[in-house]
Amino acid sequence: MPPAASSCPHRSPVQPAAPSPAPGQAVVWVGDGHRLDDTPPPSLSDIGGGPFLDHLLGEIARHGIADLLLLCGAHAQAVWARYDGTRINGAQVRCLCTPQALGAGDALAFACRQGALAERFFVLNGDSLFDVNLHDLASLHRSAGALATVALRRGAATGRDDRMELTGDRLAAWAAQLGGGPGASDGGVYLLSDRALDRLPEGAGALAQDLFPRLAEEGALAGRVYDGFFLDLGGSDNLARAQSAVAALRRPTAFLDRDGTLNVDHGYVHTVEAFDWLPGAKTAIKRLNDHGYRVVVVTNQAGVARGYYDTAHVDALHAWMQRELIATGAHVDAIYYCPHHPQGNVPAYTCACSCRKPGAGSIAAALRDWPTDLDRSFLVGDRPGDVEAAAAAGVRGHLLGSGNLLDLVDAELRAQGGHVPARS
DSSP states (O other): OOOBOSSOSEEEOOSOOSSOSSOOEEEEEEEOOOOSSSOOOGGGSEETTEEHHHHHHHHHHTTTOOEEEEEEOTTOHHHHHHHTTOEETTEEEEEEEOSSOOOHHHHHHHHHHTTOOOSEEEEEETTEEEOOOHHHHHHHHHHHTOSEEEEEEOSOOOTTOOBOEEETTEEEEOHHHHOSOSOOEEEEEEEEEGGGGGGOOTTOOOHHHHHHHHHHHHTOEEEEEEOOOEEEOOSHHHHHHHHHHGGGGSBOEEEEOSBTTTBOOOSSOOSSTTOOBOTTHHHHHHHHHHTTOEEEEEEEOTTTTTTSSOHHHHHHHHHHHHHHHHTTTOOOSEEEEEOOBTTOSSGGGBSBOTTSTTSSHHHHHHHHHSOBOGGGOEEEESSHHHHHHHHHTTOEEEEOTTSOHHHHHHHHHHHTTOOOOOOO
8 A cells, every 4th residue: 555645735836927917016005003002003903813914915815916015104013023024825925114104105105216116016905805806907907008907896985985987997087076976986906007106296195095086187097896895994893893794704615626627638738838728717717706706726636646747847837827817817716736646656756645536635625724615615627536525525516527617607606696797
């Protein structure tokens, strides 16, 4: 009997291969973090057993964004001490503190002068969470040729909200120009080109109010309305709501087999040249992203044990897959693979392994790693062993057979009450 695997499943990084079409940096504006009493700043408030900022950074990193910059005020030592130099879901976290208290606009200008900003970068508020597909926002930013792109919330605004006027994908006016009235509201998630900061006036306190009206006048501001979960920690009532709303962070997960489900199974596929996407696969993944599902690939890669290729080849192909998906506004959250086989030729990988489907080990690892809404989760694979693995892990399984992944995903989403656009 071959020995059992000691370290499995393997997990590929989800940062895309270079050059990526999407920004690789997200700037989180934490602010000053200073309170008159000893209570922590909102971003460090305990939400569901951990700081709110842990949840927010994890949500950003699952998109494959590698560089997380926390932009802090002069008094945010607690944030610096906890996060600077750490890693979350493969992303590097670093902190930059301003020398004095600044508004978000001036703080970004300071970061730009320090050479800390990429050419394009996401900007998020450190005490709010808006569940949007960041790569869909990036796709809009590219197609619109905008200097800034805003994720908007549907519905009535509150006293804390700005108001906008959206014409197509263009924001024709911002709150200060409207003076109230109907429109979408600011979701606090932006994508900026560094050239947008050239339009910031001196002493810009609030990024949205001081920059976005100018960009709207120039026709350089884009936006899209999203329906995702929104949480703002501003105010004690909202903090109390956050404790009860933490269940919304438990996402349903779509577990997808790779060869034969996402791509044509030519046998031991390990190069870009041999990888052919199946029709509808990329669209199906984006559909899941847009509906708030986590997408996790679980795949057997016995070619490693047989000596046909090594784990570096597997990771490189998966990085290329992620880049391909990001170009369409989609992404996968995680990729788990088993390189073992009991009849292998490479001793280090020749062993029995519970992570090799029909074993449930890879799915079980994902369930440990990610807070998951199991009732709405499902698996799709092209072989009975895939469905057996799902059943062993307590997940519903679908056999793809000769069908189309997009058709199956759309049917699943409709059954869960999701809105699926009609196809011609």
